[in-house]
Amino acid sequence: MVRFGIIGTNKITEELIAAARQAEDFALTAVYSRTADRATEFAAMHGISHTFTDLEKMASSAELDAVYIASPNSLHAEQAILCMKGGKHVLCEKPIASNTAELEAMIRTARDNGVLLMEAMKSTLLPNFAAIRSNLHKIGPVRRYFASYCQYSSRYDAYKQGTVLNAFNPALSNGSLMDIGVYCLYPLVALFGKPSRVQANGIMLESGVDGQGSMLLSYEEMDGMVMYSKITSSYAPSEIQGEGGTMIIDKINQPEQVHIRYRDGSVEELTQSQAARNMIYEVEEFIRLLHSGQRESAVNSHANSLTTMEIMDEARRQLGLVFPADRKIL
Numbered sequence: 001m002v003r004f005g006i007i008g009t010n011k012i013t014e015e016l017i018a019a020a021r022q023a024e025d026f027a028l029t030a031v032y033s034r035t036a037d038r039a040t041e042f043a044a045m046h047g048i049s050h051t052f053t054d055l056e057k058m059a060s061s062a063e064l065d066a067v068y069i070a071s072p073n074s075l076h077a078e079q080a081i082l083c084m085k086g087g088k089h090v091l092c093e094k095p096i097a098s099n100t101a102e103l104e105a106m107i108r109t110a111r112d113n114g115v116l117l118m119e120a121m122k123s124t125l126l127p128n129f130a131a132i133r134s135n136l137h138k139i140g141p142v143r144r145y146f147a148s149y150c151q152y153s154s155r156y157d158a159y160k161q162g163t164v165l166n167a168f169n170p171a172l173s174n175g176s177l178m179d180i181g182v183y184c185l186y187p188l189v190a191l192f193g194k195p196s197r198v199q200a201n202g203i204m205l206e207s208g209v210d211g212q213g214s215m216l217l218s219y220e221e222m223d224g225m226v227m228y229s230k231i232t233s234s235y236a237p238s239e240i241q242g243e244g245g246t247m248i249i250d251k252i253n254q255p256e257q258v259h260i261r262y263r264d265g266s267v268e269e270l271t272q273s274q275a276a277r278n279m280i281y282e283v284e285e286f287i288r289l290l291h292s293g294q295r296e297s298a299v300n301s302h303a304n305s306l307t308t309m310e311i312m313d314e315a316r317r318q319l320g321l322v323f324p325a326d327r328k329i330l
């Protein structure tokens with residue numbers, strides 16, 4: 001059994017728990033919240049035996065082996081480092097940190113303490129992502145990766161009425177690139193590695209975050225194009241275009257349907273059956289790694305997280321998008 005503690009008591013935490021309950025060897029023993037009332041309420045809802053409002057105490061508690069972090073992005077590094085110093089393995093929500101400096105400090109801490117650190121980027125661990133990867137060779141030399149994830153945020157309505165909720169708050173390292181853009185970039189990096197050049201555009205909001213953005217990413221023999229938004233919606237699928245055919249992916253953040261259209265008009269269906277509660281795959285990967293004594297995922301690897309973060313840092317540099325976290329010394 002791997003005994004988890006949870007940081008964050010929101011919807012995504014609920015989803016993770018519901019999915020993880022279906023995984024073998026998952027146990028949930030602790031929850032941290034800023035307030036005792038919320039910790040107690042959440043613990044009662046999920047049958048959790050230990051509650052904490054002091055993260056240092058949770059990090060050093062003998063009642064858990066690992067921590068799932070689903071707090072605002074600006075807190076990921078600090079909380080992960082604290083937990084890893086307490087010997088806890090860490091599964092950390094996307095984006096794993098605010099910037100590369102934070103992520104490097106997290107990776108150093110993981111290595112120094114011999115613990116597993118993995119970004120909870122669900123997309124790349126899904127069976128349908130494995131199908132994308134294993135069938136790529138069929139479309140010949142790849143010339144373009146195009147990913148679109150644009151989803152009008154319900155919190156943007158509040159923003160327009162004058163209330164800046166967490167999603168649009170730069171103090172929490174939020175905004176479109178961090179929240180949504182990362183889903184377009186991580187699969188690109190996992191499949192094709194580091195681009196030689198990044199060109200970023202974005203629309204900045206008065207709160208100091210980007211509302212939407214797009215990027216061109218250059219590789220020696222192909223281009224990457226990504227677009228993401230929290231202030232408009234897109235219904236376009238994502239595509240990987242090759243000289244011999246085009247792979248079409250319904251949703252880059254959670255591929256559920258994948259097929260290839262060849263140049264002669266024929267279609268090859270690649271869709272794999274996949275659990276509806278698709279966060280199970282990241283939990284299974286995490287537990288499998290722990291059972292086999294590994295301290296890094298080969299898919300959601302430190303290198304892939306770092307390259308993705310470097311791209312996001314560079315995009316933010318071009319846009320002049322700065323977070324308070326960028327000025328912090330860890």
Ligand SMILES: NC(=O)C1=CN([C@@H]2O[C@H](COP(=O)(O)OP(=O)(O)OC[C@H]3O[C@@H](n4cnc5c(N)ncnc54)[C@H](OP(=O)(O)O)[C@@H]3O)[C@@H](O)[C@H]2O)C=CC1
Pocket residue numbers: 007008009010011012032033034035038039069070071072073075093094095120122166167179
């Ligand atoms: N994998 C996926 O599909 C998804 C991933 N995410 C990721 O999960 C993480 C959490 O996202 P989301 O739930 O929207 O985040 P929220 O901003 O809603 O905060 C998450 C939790 O952190 C605590 N919290 C809220 N505000 C603050 C604050 N100002 N300072 C300190 N703690 C705070 C709250 O817990 P408490 O009150 O108990 O302390 C809350 O439940 C993000 O990294 C996001 O990118 C989000 C949605 C989907």
Ligand SMILES: O=C1CO[C@H](CO)[C@@H](O)[C@@H]1O
Pocket residue numbers: 151179180
């Ligand atoms: O990761 C995520 C998935 O989608 C959400 C929108 O519904 C985002 O806000 C979130 O952070």
